[in-house]
Amino acid sequence: MSTRTVVPARAAWSSVIRAGETLTLTDLHGNQAVDFLVYDAHDTAVRYSAPDTIHAQGGIFLTTGSVLMSNEHTPLMTVTADGVGRHDTVGGACSKESNTLRYGHHTWSQHACVDNFLAEGARHGLGKRDLVSNINWYMNVPVEKDGTLGIVDGISAPGLSLTLRAERDVLVLVSNCPQINNPCNGFDPTAVEVTITAGATTGSAPVDGMTTPGAGT
Numbered sequence: 001m002s003t004r005t006v007v008p009a010r011a012a013w014s015s016v017i018r019a020g021e022t023l024t025l026t027d028l029h030g031n032q033a034v035d036f037l038v039y040d041a042h043d044t045a046v047r048y049s050a051p052d053t054i055h056a057q058g059g060i061f062l063t064t065g066s067v068l069m070s071n072e073h074t075p076l077m078t079v080t081a082d083g084v085g086r087h088d089t090v091g092g093a094c095s096k097e098s099n100t101l102r103y104g105h106h107t108w109s110q111h112a113c114v115d116n117f118l119a120e121g122a123r124h125g126l127g128k129r130d131l132v133s134n135i136n137w138y139m140n141v142p143v144e145k146d147g148t149l150g151i152v153d154g155i156s157a158p159g160l161s162l163t164l165r166a167e168r169d170v171l172v173l174v175s176n177c178p179q180i181n182n183p184c185n186g187f188d189p190t191a192v193e194v195t196i197t198a199g200a201t202t203g204s205a206p207v208d209g210m211t212t213p214g215a216g217t
Helices: 050-057 095-104 113-122
Strands: 002-007 012-017 020-029 034-040 043-047 067-069 075-082 133-137 160-166 170-176 190-195
Touching: 002 012, 012 020, 012 113, 012 190, 020 075, 034 075, 050 067, 113 133, 113 170
Parallel strands: none
Antiparallel strands: 002 190, 012 170, 020 160, 020 190, 034 043, 034 133, 034 170, 067 075, 075 160
């Protein structure tokens, strides 16, 4: 059984994904960055760790077989399929502060991923101190040998997707990136689709205070 939800351009979404279930993110129109955070659904102090993930897999880009590791160096989710081949772990989430620094004070009023994460996280009792370095699915952030990085045109295309399997009950936060000042969304944010599919090992006890699979904005 699967549950599908279209996340509008610039919007946020969240859900609990049970152990063994899969989450598929589909780039409906192409070149749309999807900012992503994941927490242990029963103890949100255990959450995605970029350093642990990069260390465990020996590289900064994610693709099929990559395991999203927690700050306790335990697995949260695994990428089981990937139609794109490379996803970013170092570019971070756009914010009003970073937008004004990079693009000018006239961007201050623009909606940003940090706003999405804070609003959606608040539904689960999370606050600013719970935000950590995030994953940017579909975002193309090449890194040069000298450490210089940039945000350039994406390598995704309409209809491409990636699938993650939950290794435990997890809470996922998504910000369908609203950025319009760099090419991460082709300067034109678009909708994406999220699909939760039941797995053979689902059936964990309810998670108090958390949404059920498929819930969100």
